[in-house]
Amino acid sequence: MRLGLQRVVMKAESGEPEEWVLLPKFRTEAWMPGLDWTEGRIPVAPGSNRGLEAGDGILGQAWFAGRVWTFDYPGRNLWLRAEGDLPKVAPPHRVTLGFPSDSAGKRQANYPRIQVRVNGETLDLLFDTGATLSLTESAQKALADERPAIRATSFITRSTYERWHQRHPDWRVIEDGDTNVPGSTLIEVPYIEVAGHEVGPVWFTTRPDPNFREFMSQFMDEPVEGALGGNALRFFRVTVDYTQAVAVFELVP
Known part of the structure; x- marks a missing residue:
């Protein structure tokens, strides 16, 4: 509404109307890529859509x-790079990402799967x-860090959390920590290993097992146990080539 974007009302598969908007015509120096698969249209989410509390919208996997x-x-920047342009790093810091594809090799979705290690255990996230x-x-x-309540996190299934907590009772835990899902627990993992780097500490927030093992895993090439979020990625410049399914991690001092 504030931007006065052009509205487009379309009929969904259910027969119900769906509201979309078109990106404005940007100045050359302010250009941003559109959504190719929707011919530049962006769906409008209901005002109560969970996940928009910290902003006005989401630019997703598509x-x-x-x-x-x-x-x-x-550096607090997001860069769009030229095709195939990846920083040169040592081999351990360049990792392959998993994406679902059909029998002909056609990409089915663009949710990347990455592997990390926690206390010697490899996890797909x-x-x-x-x-x-x-x-x-x-x-x-409990955190007393004077930072905003809405912030980046990483997620882990309740079952994996229970295993961590049993094996490492000294790891810091905060019960009922997330208003989005009552009863969620926060656990501070001292360090994780990702792309040949060891970084931490990283807080993980629990989610019911089906959230990832069933719902999210249906969009992945293999089942996942959670998500690696910005609070773990904050140590890096991460370059992701979605076409080649490769990620390069540069540790920033």
Whole structure:
């Protein structure tokens, strides 16, 4: 509404009307790529859509698809790179991502799967630059870091959390920490290993097992146990080539 974007009303498969908007005509120096698969249209989410609390919308997997991006967390920049343009790093810091494809090799979705290691255990996670939680008042008091309640996180299934907590009772835990899912628990993992780097600490927020093992895994090439979010990626400049299914991690001092 504030931007006055052109509205397009279309009929969904259910027969119900769906509201979309078109990106404006940008100045040359302010251009941004559109959504190719929708001919530049962006769906309008209901005002109560969970996940929009910290902003006005979401640029998702379809927008990133087919392009090369650098997520420069320390520099607070997102860069669109030329096709095939990847930073040169040592082999351990260049990793292959998993994407679902059909029998003919055609990409079915663009949710990347990445492997990390926690205390020697390899986990398959969704590479999720948008993973977010909203801290409860009690969690804010426990953390006492004067940062916003809505912030980046990483997610883990409840079952994996229970295993971690049993094996490592010294790892810091905050009960009922996320207002988005009552009863969610936060656990601080001292360090994780990703793309040949060891970084931490990283807070993980629990989600019911079916959220990832059933729902999210249906869009992945293999089952996932959670998501690797911005609070773990914040140590890096991460360049992701969605076409080649490769990610390059540069540790920023």
